[in-house]
Each structure stands twice: as structure tokens, then as C-alpha cells.
Amino acid sequence: MHFEELIKTIKERRDTLKVTQDTLAQLSGVGLRTLKQFESGKGNPTLQTLQKLADVLGLQVSLKLKSTPAKR
Template identity: 70%
Template sequence: MHFKDIIQIIKDRRESLQVTQETLAQLSGVGLRTLKQLERGKGNPTLITLQKIGDALGLEVSMKIKNRITE
């Protein structure tokens, strides 16, 4: 999954719950400026930041590392 897909899921979830960016910033502990930048496709959030946002929205954030090298 690409970064912009993740951000779109977050934005869609926030909007479907009718949560403002300001409220999400308060609930997640992530700065309002950071949230606005992310939703515009800017910035480079850490996994911790994505986890905080996901927790506040009831989303599960997980990371999968896969070795694509085959012998």
C-alpha cells in the first residue's frame, strides 16, 4: 500500500466519523499542522504518528516487511 492510500483511508475515516482535523489533533496528540500537511500529501509521518492517528479513529495500523528476493 502506498503512502497516499494510507492517508486517504485516514481522511475518509475522519470524515465518515464527522471528526474535524482540530478534534483529531486533540484526540490523537498529533499537531494540527501535521494533520493538515498529511491530508495534503505532504510530510513524512513516523509509524508512531500514524499509530496515534489510527488509534484515535479506531483503525488498526500494522507494518509488514516481506523479503521479495527469491533464490
């Protein structure tokens, strides 16, 4: 999952839950500006920020093995 997909996932999930950026910002404790920047593709959030958002949305940040190996 690259950047854009992560953003898309967050956005879609937020839409599904019918939550506005403003509300999500408040619930997660992340600044509204920060969330806006992230969702509009202009951010590079810290892991902590991403997790705060994911948590509230019922999502989980995870690391999984890629099907296509990268090394060698």
C-alpha cells in the same frame, strides 16, 4: 498500501466519523499542523504519529504479506 492510500484511508475514516482535523489533532495528541501536512500529502509522519491518529480513528497499522512477492 502505499502512501496515498494510507492518507486516503485516514481521511475517509475521519470523514465517516464526522471529525474535523482540529478535533482529531486534539484527540490524538498530534499537532494540527502535522495532521494537515499529512492529509495534504506533504508529510512523512513517524510511525508513532501515524499510530496516534489511527488509534483514535479505530484503525490499526499492520504489516501483511503482499500477494506479489518482491524478493526475486
